[in-house]
Amino acid sequence: MIVGTLLPSDQDGGFFQGDLNLHASIISETAQKIHEKYGFVSCQPSLFIANQAISMKASGLVIIGGEYRPWAHSSMGSITMEALKRIATDYCFLSAPGIVAVSCVHPYEEVAEVKRAMLRAGSESVLLADHAKFSRRGIFRFADVGEFDHVIVDSGTPESIRLGAAHEEPRRHRRRR
Template identity: 55%
Template sequence: MAVAETVFARGNVSVEELAALTGVSTMTIYRDLAALEDSGMVQRHRGRVVALASSLHEADADFRLQQNTSAKKSIASAAAALVPHGSSLMMDDSTSGIWLLRAVADLGSMTVVTNSLLVANEIASARSAKLVVTGGEYQPWAHAMMGQYVTEQIASMHADFCFLSASGIAGLSCYHPYQAFAEVKRAMMRSAHTSVLLLDHTKMSRRALFKFADLTDFDHVVVDSGLDPDLVARLREAEVSLVVADPPG
């Protein structure tokens, strides 16, 4: 349906913008939105309609940044302890990376390579760290650059670390709804000496379409304390290098 396609293409949009873009009445839009909300595909948030994550779609980056913040902060604190002074970091559009930047004590000594404008703006606003932003095709809902130009640039570099997240986990494999985003994650893993997955426990119950790695491919998988203890034990038995963050203080 036109309303759903427009919301997922843009990530978040107002009802008035939907009416202008689709050419249908606001009454029809509200009826369609009610059905989409009932199916868990969208949510109304701060006066805007936001696409929610699913096996085929990822949620808007601004919306994701405000979700599960307590878990993401604890993960960021544990992950920041892995990063020595003066490191170079590759970071994709994962919003967990924003919390990591806020947790790193000496960010000014770092060099950050990213395809994410949220990451870039976070560094620019703090006037810290050397920043390298890739080119590529801009995806508004992700606030990030994507495409072959991104992966080619990443392939031409080498960093000490890459920090990524996953939209969903199935078995021991990591997935994302969009192939282009999965390719960026794979490229960063190939171009980094140490790869780190930032994974809040809600991702364990989600599914997505494109596999980009196995959990065992990462040097560290940092999770929050909300992950089921039995699952923690099973992952460690499978030789996943798991770091469980301390509970939020």
């Protein structure tokens, strides 16, 4: 499980935020492992992930408000963007519906803006992508692969892509603590 390799062994709880575009099984498994091993406080606009934290009786939960978008089961808009400016998390887990060359893209501008803000709020960031993401397109760029501290892909991802991501030096354009 990726959580075991990403979180330091002396981590005593912490904050993380997640992204609804991640597959539900990955969200559930990642959140469960963090909760079991470290306890956590989760900050996010995603009501799906918030419900996961609630079902685990998480030690803390901050739901970022805003205008609810039923199709995304998440909050978005100016209220969400302002709230994300005021938080700082230890970890940020994101996915991208598409990865074009080295750019993570989304078909909806509003979602891309929220993803950018979430990335800035995290001290350490993780991109989770399966091999299908590398053949999908999107209009709105929210990050380059090199802006993430960690990139986790599945075994179906071509070796050329895995090697390219491994050699990319993380570029930090986020707020650091």
